[in-house]
Amino acid sequence: MKAKLGVSALVLLFLGGLWLVAAPFAVGYQPRGAAYVDATVNDLWLGGSIAVLSFVSLVIYAADALRDLARRGKHADL
Structure with a gap:
């Protein structure tokens, strides 16, 4: 049960990090073709770090x- 909860939390963190990376472009607060605004740089660094x-x-x-699993399989053969 604890393992499922931990894996679920990591998957949610991964997806949240990906959203932070995509948000400036999906929501539109990063103008197309313009230099990155501070909020975009922040989202890219924080979201990328969380995702990685x-x-x-x-x-x-x-x-x-x-x-x-491999260790359990070896012991089952004995």
């Missing part, structure tokens, strides 16, 4: 889960 950190955490969790 949550994605790396998900990959580490998945690798650990696969390692645990």
Whole structure:
């Protein structure tokens, strides 16, 4: 149960980070062709950081889960 809650939180953080990256362009407060406004730069850095950190955490969790499954499989053969 705790694992599902943690993975769900990481997925939501990842999606939130992606939204922060896309928001300036989707909502339209970044004028097309203009230099990036401060809000856009902030959203890109913060959203990108959140997305990357949550994605790396998900990959580490998945690798650990696969390692645990492989370890259980080895012990089942004995």
